[in-house]
Structures are given as C-alpha cells and as structure tokens.
Amino acid sequence: MSSEHLMFPDALLRQLLEDSGCVIYSHDIEPPYTIRYAGGSTQAVLGLRPDQLIGRPVSHVVNMGDWLANRTYAGNGALISDARARHFSGSTSWVRCHSRVLDDDGVGRMVGIAVVIDELKLRELELAKRVREDALTGLLSRESFLEEARQTLDRVPERTALGIMDLDGFKRINDTLGHPFGDAVLQEVGVRVAALCNDQLKMARLGGDEFGLLVEADEAQAAPIIDAVAKVVGDEMEIGGVHVRTRGSIGWTMGAPGLTTPELMRQADVAMYEAKRNRLGRQRYSPNGDRPGKESLDRVARLARSLERELIMWFQPLVDLDSGKVVAVEALARWGHPERGVRSPAEFLPLIDQGGLRTRFDLWALEAVAEASDLCAPSGERIRLAMNISVDGLRSPQFLPRVRQLRQEGVFVADQFTIELSEKDLAEDLARLAPTLHELRALGVGLSLDDFGTGHSSLIRLRQLPFTEVKIDRSFVAGIVLDHTDHTIVRTTVDLGSSLGLTVVAEGVENMDIAEMLADMRCHIGQGFRFAMPAPLDSLVRDGHVIRRPLDSVPQVRADVPDELLTRLREVLG
Ligand SMILES: [Mg+2]
Numbered sequence: 001m002s003s004e005h006l007m008f009p010d011a012l013l014r015q016l017l018e019d020s021g022c023v024i025y026s027h028d029i030e031p032p033y034t035i036r037y038a039g040g041s042t043q044a045v046l047g048l049r050p051d052q053l054i055g056r057p058v059s060h061v062v063n064m065g066d067w068l069a070n071r072t073y074a075g076n077g078a079l080i081s082d083a084r085a086r087h088f089s090g091s092t093s094w095v096r097c098h099s100r101v102l103d104d105d106g107v108g109r110m111v112g113i114a115v116v117i118d119e120l121k122l123r124e125l126e127l128a129k130r131v132r133e134d135a136l137t138g139l140l141s142r143e144s145f146l147e148e149a150r151q152t153l154d155r156v157p158e159r160t161a162l163g164i165m166d167l168d169g170f171k172r173i174n175d176t177l178g179h180p181f182g183d184a185v186l187q188e189v190g191v192r193v194a195a196l197c198n199d200q201l202k203m204a205r206l207g208g209d210e211f212g213l214l215v216e217a218d219e220a221q222a223a224p225i226i227d228a229v230a231k232v233v234g235d236e237m238e239i240g241g242v243h244v245r246t247r248g249s250i251g252w253t254m255g256a257p258g259l260t261t262p263e264l265m266r267q268a269d270v271a272m273y274e275a276k277r278n279r280l281g282r283q284r285y286s287p288n289g290d291r292p293g294k295e296s297l298d299r300v301a302r303l304a305r306s307l308e309r310e311l312i313m314w315f316q317p318l319v320d321l322d323s324g325k326v327v328a329v330e331a332l333a334r335w336g337h338p339e340r341g342v343r344s345p346a347e348f349l350p351l352i353d354q355g356g357l358r359t360r361f362d363l364w365a366l367e368a369v370a371e372a373s374d375l376c377a378p379s380g381e382r383i384r385l386a387m388n389i390s391v392d393g394l395r396s397p398q399f400l401p402r403v404r405q406l407r408q409e410g411v412f413v414a415d416q417f418t419i420e421l422s423e424k425d426l427a428e429d430l431a432r433l434a435p436t437l438h439e440l441r442a443l444g445v446g447l448s449l450d451d452f453g454t455g456h457s458s459l460i461r462l463r464q465l466p467f468t469e470v471k472i473d474r475s476f477v478a479g480i481v482l483d484h485t486d487h488t489i490v491r492t493t494v495d496l497g498s499s500l501g502l503t504v505v506a507e508g509v510e511n512m513d514i515a516e517m518l519a520d521m522r523c524h525i526g527q528g529f530r531f532a533m534p535a536p537l538d539s540l541v542r543d544g545h546v547i548r549r550p551l552d553s554v555p556q557v558r559a560d561v562p563d564e565l566l567t568r569l570r571e572v573l574g
Contacts, residue, residue, distance in 0.1 A: 474508025
C-alpha cells in the first residue's frame with residue numbers, strides 16, 4: 001500500500017479533530033509559552049475560536065500550577081502534562097496534554113494534542129482521597145497521619161505531641177456482637193473524635209482499633225486535649241439499641257529536635273502498652289518504661305527457636321480470567337505456630353522487622369520460591385512464580401547476584417519469575433531502585449506493582465520504571481459488584497494498566513460475581529478464594545491446581561533458614 005492511501009484529506013482531518021473533543025496546539029518553548037497555533041475542538045473544550053487563542057500565553061486557558069507540577073517525560077521524548085483548562089464560561093475541565101518538540105525551523109516549538117480526561121481525573125482524585133482518608137471512619141489514614149506528623153515535627157518539634165490510642169475490650173465487642181457491630185463502634189469513635197479535631201488536633205485510624213493523635217501544642221497544652229479525646233471515647237454509646245462502653249488507652253510522647261516520626265510512634269506505642277497494662281487510661285512516655293515488653297521478648301525468642309522448623313512457604317494460584325487456566329503462583333510465607341496454628345505475615349513480619357531481619361527473610365523466601373521451580377499447570381505448561389520482596393531485600397547486595405545465578409542455572413526461566421513490590425513501600429526511593437529494577441528486567445524477571453491503590457503513586461508516573469504487571473489491591477476488588485466507586489477505580493486501573501502494556505491482576509477475587517465482572521472489564525488475571533486459597537504445594541498438587549514435573553528435569557535448590565538469620569535473632573535477644 002502506498003503512503004497516499006494512508007493520508008487523510010486536510011478537511012476530513014480537521015473535522016475528525018473537531019469531533020474528537022481534542023485540541024491541537026503549538027506554543028513557544030520558553031515562558032510565557034505563547035500559543036502559535038490552535039485547532040480541533042477549541043470551541044467545545046475552551047469556548048474560544050482558534051484565532052482567540054493565538055498570540056496569547058498558555059496561562060490564558062490552562063492552570064499553570066497544574067501544568068508545571070504534573071509533567072512526566074515518557075521515555076520516547078513525549079511530554080505528558082495534566083492540567084485544569086478554563087472554559088470561557090468559567091467552568092474548568094482536566095486535560096491531558098501530549099506534547100513534543102518540533103524543531104524544523106531552528107526556532108523550536110512545542111506541538112501537541114490535549115484530550116479532556118475529566119472522568120479519569122475524577123477517579124484518580126477519588127483514589128487519592130481514599131489514600132488520605134480511612135474509609136471506615138473518615139479520619140486520616142495511617143499514611144497521611146505519618147506524613148502530617150513528619151511535617152509538624154519538622155516545623156515545630158517541641159510543639160509536636162504524638163499519641164496512639166487503642167480501644168480496651170474492643171476485641172470482645174467484635175467477637176461477641178460481630179464485626180459489623182465492631183465497625184459501627186469504630187465509626188462512632190470516629191464521629192466523636194472528629195468533632196474535637198481542629199487546626200491543633202488531628203486524628204487518624206491507624207488500623208484495627210488503633211487510632212493516632214497529633215497535637216500541635218506544648219506539653220502543658222497537649223495534656224488536656226488528649227484527656228478530652230479519652231473522655232469522649234469513654235462515654236457510653238448506643239448502637240442499634242445496644243448500649244456499650246469502651247475505653248481508649250492512650251500512650252503519648254513529645255517531639256524534640258532530632259527525633260523522628262518512627263521514634264515518636266515507637267515511644268507512644270511503649271507508653272500505650274504501659275497504659276493498658278496498668279489500666280491507666282493515659283500515659284505519657286518515659287524512658288524508664290522503655291524496655292522491650294516481656295511478651296514481645298517471648299515472641300521473638302519463640303520465633304528464633306522456631307524459624308528453622310516452622311517458617312514455611314505456601315503458594316496461591318493466579319488464574320487467567322479468560323481461559324480459566326492457572327498461569328502463576330504467588331509464594332506467601334506462613335509461620336506454622338505449634339499452638340496457635342498457621343499465622344499470617346501480618347503477625348510475624350513486624351517481629352522480623354523489629355529484629356532487623358527482613359533482608360535475611362527475603363533471601364530465605366527467594367530460595368523457598370526457587371524450590372518450587374518444578375511447577376507446571378495441569379495442562380503441562382510452565383507457570384510463573386511470583387514472590388513478594390521488601391525494598392531493603394531488593395537493595396541488599398546478595399539479592400540480585402543470587403537471582404542472576406538462579407537464572408543462569410536454569411532454575412528460573414525468563415518471564416516465568418516475578419517479584420512483587422508493594423506500592424506502599426515504593427513511595428520514597430524510586431530513583432535509587434531504578435537501576436536494580438532495570439537490571440532485573442534485563443534478566444527476564446517480571447516486576448509487579450503489588451497492592452496497587454494503597455500508596456500514593458499513579459501508573460502514569462511509574463511508567464519510567466520497567467514494571468510488567470500491576471496488582472489491584474483486594475480492598476478495591478471486594479467492592480466492585482456493589483460499590484460504584486470501587487467499580488470505577490478498578491475499571492480505570494484495568495484500562496490504564498492495559499493501555500500501558502501491563503498485565504493487570506486483581507487480588508481478592510472472592511466469588512463468581514466478582515470474577516465475571518473482572519472478566520467483563522478485561523482484567524487479565526484473578527487471584528483469590530474463588531479460585532484457590534494459599535496452601536502448601538502438596539495440597540495444591542493434590543487438589544489438581546498445579547502439578548510437579550519430574551524432579552530430574554529441574555536443578556534443585558534447598559531453602560534452609562540461614563544460620564545468620566538465627567544467629568542475628570539470638571543477638572537481638574541479647
Ligand atoms: Mg503480593
């Protein structure tokens with residue numbers, strides 16, 4: 001076909017652009033970014049004819065703050081920028097400008113096309129709001145609380161009081177009256193403390209029945225404010241005709257120059273346990289109370305003794321939503337506790353972190369995953385292995401060389417091994433991680449952005465990094481059938497992820513309705529109880545989810561818990 005057949009007549013192209021709702025433009029490279037050409041749907045988008053735009057600065061129609069703040073350079077030389085555009089009538093809409101430099105006359109101009117993205121932007125903003133707020137109580141989320149605390153501590157260290165409140169007897173309420181009732185109690189606490197919040201007091205739900213208090217005041221002023229919080233929480237509440245009373249145990253501490261937010265959180269936590277233990281209600285942190293609780297020492301001691309025997313790797317199948325076939329398994333560590341049964345990472349990872357052992361744990365996990373490299377789908381096709389890793393583990397000097405070695409030995413095969421990085425952990429060090437991520441990708445290792453929606457990143461921003469997959473957090477997936485917002489958030493992520501060439505995985509696929517809806521959205525892969533629970537390999541094989549190839553076809557790896565991990569734990573114990 002000759003190139004003429006592919007060309008549009010000018011008039012047709014103009015008409016198409018007008019129909020499309022896009023604006024095409026050219027402007028100077030330097031401020032004030034004078035507009036030199038405008039065309040397309042300028043009337044619809046901006047309420048102005050092209051000749052009313054030419055010769056004006058871009059700021060005439062575009063919010064420059066947005067425009068300059070939201071710029072992303074795509075790898076191929078294109079510049080993408082989201083900004084609010086003003087319509088002549090006064091209304092605004094979000095546009096995404098795709099621009100390039102045109103330098104055919106030696107002057108240099110930006111040329112581009114602007115597309116209205118109101119719907120997409122609304123969903124992005126809704127998502128961002130969710131990250132800011134705790135969904136149940138409307139108080140600040142843990143992440144935004146820590147950010148607020150950090151800023152306050154930076155600004156006025158000696159006027160930063162930080163507290164942690166835990167509800168006494170909440171577990172009993174939850175167990176006896178049920179989770180919905182427990183949630184209603186948390187909401188009621190949220191309403192009561194929100195009424196006290198102002199410029200001086202900020203409150204967050206940190207998770208479960210734990211709340212955070214941030215007071216901008218000196219010690220003398222902070223104490224009565226904290227008392228007031230305890231007072232409203234302790235008043236009797238009536239929920240659905242049932243009268244209950246709970247009490248908040250609050251531990252708190254004061255900032256000082258040189259102290260960090262994690263240290264303040266730790267101090268508040270120590271004080272909170274002190275308050276709980278002694279039934280004090282409120283307890284200001286004092287260094288005397290600051291020795292590791294016996295309980296926590298016992299737990300660390302037990303963990304150290306038992307790691308060798310009891311740390312186990314389970315696997316959960318991931319299923320192609322189109323074909324219904326198992327295409328991958330995610331490795332999920334468990335602790336087989338002799339008395340309390342199988343415990344999830346939420347319970348033991350904090351201990352591992354506390355002992356500074358996360359990197360060693362990650363390296364153990366890598367070996368445990370390598371042990372499963374003989375897995376196939378029931379159809380006989382190879383399936384992909386996925387593992388979670390912390391940013392510290394990824395950055396450790398041993399991780400990358402070991403992966404390289406496992407690739408060379410044929411234990412891992414290109415594109416059949418994926419590491420999952422939680423979006424929450426990625427916030428800071430993107431630039432420092434980039435070389436490692438690129439190197440892993442060059443080895444054929446897949447890179448998955450895990451728990452997507454729980455952090456602050458946007459897919460558009462992350463696309464400089466070589467991610468191959470995005471996993472939508474279960475908290476959004478669970479609601480897609482009944483909750484309109486969850487539905488749109490998931491759909492947007494599927495659309496955007498696919499358009500960026502990522503494999504899109506939905507976590508938390510609990511039932512058939514969710515699975516079908518995800519398939520309708522063209523989400524690629526699902527993971528959840530609907531398909532299979534995490535389980536030891538043997539039982540996945542027994543249940544027919546996966547099969548193991550003959551042993552001699554795969555190099556063997558053994559994942560003993562490393563001595564240094566045990567040694568280090570003993571050191572932690574003193
Ligand atoms: Mg994961």
